[in-house]
């Protein structure tokens with residue numbers, strides 16, 4: 270159901286839950302830009318085992334006992350941090366409400382996610398209930414197609430997907446870059462870029478478990494990125 274770690278998340282500290290990606294049914298807030306650059310859909314194309322696992326999770330998510338089963342899993346594996354949706358997104362209001370119940374009943378677990386389902390008003394209303402929970406960190410994903418939401422709750426952070434020729438607007442908390450931009454060093458004064466993608470050579474690969482910017486509750490929103498010494 271949930272899986273621990275991967276090359277981006279790091280070791281076993283962060284557990285991910287994924288669903289199928291790249292269709293309007295699974296990602297109702299999808300934009301043309303994110304569809305074109307969706308890493309999760311790409312993973313599904315070349316890793317059939319991952320695609321099958323995501324389909325199984327989708328079936329589980331539709332069951333009435335989804336909340337109970339996820340809670341049992343979290344307890345059984347002593348899970349401390351969950352990245353909700355390593356693939357997929359909140360595909361309906363009812364599904365989002367299931368995660369809201371899981372989060373409320375698991376106050377010792379930190380949950381975080383990036384979502385474009387903020388573009389669906391009925392789902393957004395549930396996401397904003399998650400955002401006020403002390404154990405949940407919510408990122409609205411934005412890009413050149415979606416723009417920035419006109420109103421953003423104080424506890425919600427904004428992430429921008431940078432493609433070739435767009436200039437991120439002001440007020441963002443974090444920028445992600447498509448693969449072919451990641452080798453370019455970030456220009457001074459630019460919005461903060463995920464240190465896994467900022468083009469700075471380091472002695473160790475930056476992973477989310479060690480970085481913490483996206484999920485660590487102690488790193489309040491709009492904190493600067495942690496200093497990770499570059500290779501000299």
Ligand code: SF4
Pocket residue numbers: 443462463464465475476477478480481482483484
């Ligand atoms: S900023 Fe840090 S925690 Fe967020 S995605 Fe990048 S490496 Fe992971």
